[in-house]
Amino acid sequence: MNAWDILExxxxxxxxxxLGWQLVHDTAEGRTAGIIIETxxxxxxxxxxxxxxxxxxxxxxxxxxxxxAYVYRSYGMHWxxxxxTGNSGFGQGVLIRALFPTEGIPLMEKRRGRxxxxxxxxxxxxxxxxxxxxxNGHDLREPPLFLIPYPSLGYTATPxxxxxxxxxxxxxxxxxxxxxxx
DNA sequence: TGCTTGATTAACT
DNA sequence: GTTAATCAAGCAC
Numbered sequence: 767m768n769a770w771d772i773l774e775x776x777x778x779x780x781x782x783x784x785l786g787w788q789l790v791h792d793t794a795e796g797r798t799a800g801i802i803i804e805t806x807x808x809x810x811x812x813x814x815x816x817x818x819x820x821x822x823x824x825x826x827x828x829x830x831x832x833x834x835a836y837v838y839r840s841y842g843m844h845w846x847x848x849x850x851t852g853n854s855g856f857g858q859g860v861l862i863r864a865l866f867p868t869e870g871i872p873l874m875e876k877r878r879g880r881x882x883x884x885x886x887x888x889x890x891x892x893x894x895x896x897x898x899x900x901x902n903g904h905d906l907r908e909p910p911l912f913l914i915p916y917p918s919l920g921y922t923a924t925p926x927x928x929x930x931x932x933x934x935x936x937x938x939x940x941x942x943x944x945x946x947x948x
Numbered sequence: 949t950g951c952t953t954g955a956t957t958a959a960c961t
Numbered sequence: 962g963t964t965a966a967t968c969a970a971g972c973a974c
Contacts, residue, residue: 806955814955824970841956842967848955861955889956928955 769915770907773832773851777807777858780851782939784860786919788868791895792910796873798895800865800885803919803941806926808848810857813931817857827903828857835911837892837902844889845898849906849913863927863938865891919943 772783782805790799808815808828816825816838827836828850836848836859848859865885867874874884874894885891892898897911906913919941926938 808955816955819971822971838955839967839969841954842969844956846955863955883957887956926955930954 770833772915773849774853775851777809777851777860778935778937780849781805781807781860781937782921782923783918784849784862785921785939785941786916788914788916789862789865789895790869790912790914791897793896795896796870798867798870798873800867800869800891800895801916801941802862802864803866804862804864805939806861806863807937807939808859808861812935812937814926814929814933814935815858817859821857825857828859830854830903831905833906833913835897835901835904835906837897837899839899840889845892846888847892847897847901861888862891863888864940865895867894 773780784802784805787802788799810817817828821829827834830850831854832851834850836850837845840846848861850859852858867884875881878884878894884894901911904911921939921941923936924938925933925936
């Protein structure tokens, strides 16, 4: 099984495996990249998931092929990015909640307008890396926005953040080694 | 056509 | 700990 086949599994299995993968975005301004250190799983059989009530115009990418991006607007002002997992026809994905910045840090600082907390939240990392709705449905194996597989980091599983339903599921995964560096 | 809802962030007290 | 900012999409009428 190659690294990309991992994404064909269910989101709660994939989410911890993505810790340690690198997310890279090349733009005209330059390259930004970071190591994924925090994720959350969302599954069609999960009341907290956008895909729970079936496919619609917003969540359609979650029902598409694994390894593509699902980007949506949150609270009217932020973008959040998911990596779609599982087979087509079943809506699920992994929310990227935090990165450890590795490349293009000055560019991230410029986009964020500050020198700390560059990628320590789902809305922050999309701002730092200039990810938005135009990447919705994009294949994350292809430039300019792509993932580089790495062996998984050690992690801690905890309940998810900022949701109203199914709060008890320990489907948030935080990398142990780098959590302080975010 | 109008109402409701967020998988958030940052700046307050 | 509390709250404002801000808007696309779903869904009820």
